[in-house]
Ligand code: SGN
């Protein structure tokens with residue numbers, strides 16, 4: 059029913075003008091504990107919070123697979139990973155998969171993407187893009203542009219991505235056609251280099267520790283105990299905690315990682331100009347002085363605590379810049395009068411562990427990595443200050459955005475539009491559990507492959523490949539997921555019911571189901 063603008067008659071143009079703009083903001087590894095709209099113990103994020111205060115905060119949003127590129131592919135295609143094929147960060151995205159920006163573009167929307175995509179190839183369906191190659195860099199980053207050229211831009215990545223976004227809006231946003239813009243931050247992804255002023259500011263702060271910082275993984279299976287993401291054992295001194303390789307050399311052989319990870323420090327920091335280096339050096343020097351003088355006499359418990367604080371200072375320091383820049387964008391929308399007619403979404407590609415269970419990174423079905431922040435502001439439709447507790451997934455985003463724009467979603471997309479929730483009607487929404495599947499093993503952080511089901515009350519997961527273990531958590535009574543109750547006879551019925559439901563979901567989403575010819579024919583037809 060919507061037309062490409064060049065072929066529009068006057069009536070259709072009217073309809074087109076009434077279609078909202080969409081700004082999809084996504085950060086990389088930004089967990090809900092680090093957004094004050096969810097939890098204000100670690101950081102204040104007044105600008106990001108504005109989206110929730112003036113719109114809707116989703117408190118039970120989650121991903122289908124807690125890792126970057128697979129999550130982005132799910133967001134863009136509206137399909138689980140086993141269908142779109144991007145099951146891990148390594149294999150390039152199948153560009154024959156249909157993504158929602160292509161549908162926006164062919165329906166007359168102007169489209170653009172700035173920041174991190176991490177697909178191994180360029181996006182389809184966007185008129186203009188500037189994307190970071192792979193993971194990208196914090197300091198003086200390179201970008202790949204629409205013509206496929208690599209350009210270097212001096213400055214701090216979060217500011218630059220915002221500049222690109224605002225420049226594009228300045229040139230394109232006031233025309234007849236609506237726009238769909240993806241504004242995608244690298245921050246707060248590892249190796250957590252804040253801008254120099256934030257580095258200085260945050261290195262002086264200290265943060266409350268999570269209850270499970272010293273988890274010994276005693277009441278669960280082998281997957282947690284064998285994962286390589288413990289702050290004490292796996293977080294790197296040079297690469298992560300910002301200890302100079304020279305400091306460690308000078309301390310002798312107390313830390314074995316030094317040779318291997320020299321580049322972990324000078325790779326990112328070596329990109330800085332002399333002037334930029336000078337801004338970081340006083341803070342780096344004082345961190346290194348402390349380390350040199352104290353490290354060898356500290357107990358393991360003290361080391362863990364120190365590493366946690368260093369980690370939080372840097373991770374949250376990068377978020378502070380994201381928040382400032384989201385503020386710049388929201389102010390721009392206010393000043394230009396675009397705020398009223400624009401749906402603004404803030405989310406992340408997954409959650410992250412901030413010391414819970416002693417960990418950093420993500421990948422697990424456990425709450426900190428499984429859940430993801432989600433908030434939406436759309437003044438014309440969403441009531442300010444609303445809160446939503448239904449279980450929604452990144453699988454739903456494509457259909458939601460298409461619905462918002464009045465574009466028919468392809469029938470093989472696997473999510474559901476969130477519009478009934480956004481308009482507070484609630485009707486037509488009926489989901490009591492979601493499906494999850496993580497594949498990237500063996501790989502960095504060594505989190506074993508697993509799939510599972512999550513309802514509001516329980517979480518059941520099966521770890522497989524080189525292990526065959528089940529875990530069940532009682533989400534209401536054990537919110538920190540400390541005790542696997544799978545073998546507790548008192549929960550035998552719950553296990554049975556959850557398994558049945560899990561197999562139902564696997565069948566519904568065609569995971570593990572033998573694809574019969576009828577399904578394949580139907581699927582191929584839907585791609586025409
Ligand atoms: C890099 C990180 C890992 C991280 C993966 C995936 N190491 O390899 O810690 O798990 O990316 O992250 S780094 O120090 O080189 O950044 S993801 O968000 O892209 O999935």
Ligand code: CA
Nearest residue numbers: 086087126407
């Ligand atoms: Ca990520």
